[in-house]
Amino acid sequence: MSEAPRHILVIGIGAGDPDHLTLAAVKAMRRADVFFVLGKGAEKDALTRLRRDILDEHLTGPYRVVEADDPWRDRTQRDGGRYASAVHDWRHRRADICERLIADELAPGETGAFLVWGDPSLYDSTLAILDDIRERDTVAFDHEVIPGVSSVSALAARHRTTLNRVGRPVHITPGRRLAQGYPEDCDLVVMLDGHETFTHLVGGGWWIHWGAYIGTPDEILVSGPLDEVADRIGRLRAEARERHGWIMDTYLLRQGWDGPQGASRPAGSADGSADGPLG
Incomplete structure (x- = not known):
């Protein structure tokens, strides 16, 4: 028998106010077994704390939070070609981390979630990174997107x-x-x-x-x-x-x-x- 599928939720959580969460986002969060959080530096502490505040306010059941460091990104490039190359390199290394998290921290049949600031469709890399991982065909999962307040x-x-x-x-x-x-x-x-x-x-x-x-x-x-x-x-x-x-x-x-x-x-x-x- 094949393994039960892993499922990924990409949840838009708004710009920072916990009250910006939609009912759909709250319902989706309550389906998740594991929440994946990537961050770095001073930004990591502040935004991770905001995410945990959101989880504490809206969830009552058991869940896990798995954190990983976001890879360094070259932000000095402003030329079009070099900028695009720097972004693609950063996304590829980010996909390596997310691929490992999904494979190692999410058991078959479980649901994992990425809490995305604002809306996942607007200047956010999560969906492109998941597409990259799916194309590698190393870990099977399906995913759905819950929009948020941008x-x-x-x-x-x-x-x-x-x-x-x-x-x-x-x-x-x-x-x-x-x-x-x-x-x-x-x-x-x-x-x-x-x-x-x-x-x-x-x-x-x-x-x-x-x-x-x-x-x-x-x-x-x-x-x-x-x-x-x-x-x-x-x-x-x-x-x-x-x-x-x-x-x-x-x-x-x-x-x-x-x-x-x-x-x-x-x-x-x-x-x-x-x-x-x-x-």
Whole structure:
């Protein structure tokens, strides 16, 4: 008789607020026997703690948490070809680790879960890594995906705005690609920007909604004309990175926009910004 299949759940858990979990995510978590967690450095401690808080709040039955160190990734490459090569190399080494975890820590017939920040379909490598492992044909498993609240939707909610304006498209891009240009007549959502690429757009008549650590107790928000708040965002990013050892931020850019209802400042913000930490 063949072995019972292993099953993998890829669960989107939102941007950091435990209340962002959907009912589908909670139900999926309660099906899991093992939770796999990869992390590293200062980021590992903070995000692992948040994951464990989520598990403690929503689960009552027995489960195991298996942790592994995320492999080092070369983040210095910005050239298109070298950047893609560095990412593929990192994903391949990450797949080696996940392959071992699934084979060694998940018994046939058991269900394992990866808790993914935000939504698994948006700038996350988990699904591509599982595809890589399946193609190796060394350990058999099936998997399903449970969507989550992304940092993009959480950003818009925290700033009490929409991602799109009437009749206009929204362009979602990593910061590296923003530096290479962007489509005209689009509102821009920027993720994974480690180099403050928004500073290149100062003087272009942009409005920015920016947020870091969205949904966590350390959340920071800034909103206003980019020309006026870019330096403030830079200072807040530097201070937050120094304090935590890492930073995750996302922002929305709109050109030719005077702010909510035509105002030059968001309501209740004298300097065009609101900063945290916020609950």
